[in-house]
Amino acid sequence: MTTNSRINPNISPSARTARHCGSSASASSVGITRLIGAVKGNSCHRSRAPCSSPGALLYHEARQTRNHHGTRTMTTRRILRLSGPETEEFLQGLISNDIRKLDQGMVYAALLTPQGKFLADFFLARDGESVLLDVAEPLADDLLRRLMMYKLRAKVTIAPAGLNLQRGTGPAPEGALADPRDPAMGWRAYTSAPEGDDGSDWDAIRVAHCIPETGIELAPETYILEAGFERLNGVDFRKGCYVGQEVTARMKHKTDLRKGLARVAVEGEAPVGTEITADGKPAGVLFTQSGGQAIAYLRFDRSQAEMQAGGVTVRRL
Template identity: 70%
Template sequence: MPNRRILRLSGSDTDSFLQGLVTNDIAGLENGLVYAALLTPQGKYLADFFLKRDGDTVLLDVADTIADDFVKRLTMYKLRADVSIKDSGLNLQRGTGAPPAEALPDPRHPDMGWRAYTDQAESDDGTDWDAIRVRHCIPETAIELTADSYILESRFEDLKGVDFKKGCYVGQEVTARMKHKTELRKGLSVVRVDGSAPVGTEITSGGKPAGKLFTQSNGRGIAYLRFDRANGEMQAADATVTFDR
C-alpha cells in the first residue's frame, strides 16, 4: 500500500483558502470525504488528495512521495491567510470489508472501499487495490498521475474529483475549456494486455507512438492513449495491447 501523509489544516481562513485552490467544492466535506487535485495555472496536475472535516480543522490525505513539495506549494499560496499546515500524527487505514465506526467511503468508486484516520499504524485489509483500479480505470499518484497529466484526461470527472459549478480555482480556466469547448483526443482507458511490460512503457500502433501502458492486473491495464491511433493490436515492449472502445 502506498504510504500516505495525513496533514492537518487549521485556522479561520482554511475553508476559503482551499476553496480558491482545489478542483472540488469543499462544501462536500459536510457529507464525507472529498477527492480533489491541485493544478498549475496552466491546468496540469500537481497533486491529488482526500479532504476530511475534523472538528474545526481539515485533514488532508496525500501520497508521502509528493507531500513535501505539496506543502511548499500550499505555503506559497497561503501568504497572510490564517492557515496552519502541520502533520496530524494520524495514519491511514483502509479496506473493503466491514468498516470501523470512524471510516468514510472512498468517493472515487464504491469498490474502493473505505478510509479512516487514526493513531494506529498505517494498514489495510489485504485488498488487491491494483486489480480494482485497473477494473475501473482509477489512476494513482506518480503512476498514471504525473506532471504531464490533465485531470479530465485522467477521468477526474468520473471519479468525482472536479466540480464545474464551484467557481474559480488554480487551473480552472484550462479545465473548463477542455470540458466545454474541446473533445478529448487523449486519455486514460482500460486495455487488454497479452504479456506484461514495465510501468510507463511506450505503446506503439503501426510503428507510431500511441500512448503509454501503466498499472496491469489480470490481463488488463490502464493506458494513456491517443485515441486516433488506438486501433487494432498495439505493442508495448513484448506485450500486445488492445483498446476496447
C-alpha cells in the same frame, strides 16, 4: 473523527488566488512522446543517479511496496491538519473540487499549476473544526511548500495531524469514510494506529475501474480530465475559480478529449511506461497491469485496432 461542523454555503473563492483564473495557458493535450519522457524520468530509466523528484520517489515506492504474494500494497501517506477560521475559503480558491462537499463526506481533489497540469492529488475530510488532508508521502513536502506559499496572511494553520491511514474494502470500521472515487475503492479512516489496510489487491481494483495512481498514471504532464477526474468525482465545474481552472474548464466545454486513460487487455507483461504503437505509430503508454488487463494512456484515434507494447499485444476494452 467528528463531522458536526457545518460549512457556510455562501463561501466565496479566496481573493488571494482569484488571479489564477485569468491564465491564458494552452489547453492542448500533452503529446505521447512527452508523456513517455515524463514516465521514464519518474522511473529513472535514463539515469543511474538516485531519483529525487516527488514523482520519481513515489514511482519507486509504488513499484517496490509489495507483500510476499507479490500483490501491490498501498503507498505511504502523510496526514496534515488544516485549521483556522479561513481554512475552507483558503482551500476553495486552490483545489479542483468544491470544499462545500465536505458536508456530504470525503472529498477527492487535486492542486494544479496555473497551466492546468497536475501537481498533487489528495483526500480531504472534516475532523471537528479542522480539515484533514491525506496525500502521498513523496508529494507531501512539495504540496506543503505550495500551500504555505499561497497562504500569505490567511488565518490558516497547517501541521501534522498525528494520524495514520487505515484502508480497506471490507466492512468499514466506525468513523471510516467512503472513498469518493469509486465504491470499489472501499473506505478510508484516520487513527493513531500504524498505517495499514485489509490486504486488498489495490492494483487489481484500480485496473478494473481505471483509477490512476500518483507517480504511475498521474505525472507532472497530466491533465486531470484526461486522467478521468470527472468520473472519479475529483473536479467541480460550478464552484468558481481555482488554480488551473480556466484550462480545465476549456478542456471540458470547448474541446473533445483526443487522449486519456483507458482500460486495455494485455497478452503478456511489459514494464510500466512502455510505449504503445499502432501500425508503427505512437498510440499511447502502458501503465499498471493486473490479471491480463491494464491502464493505458491512449491516443483515441489510433486505439481501435490491435496495438503493440514492447513484445506484447494490447487491445482496448
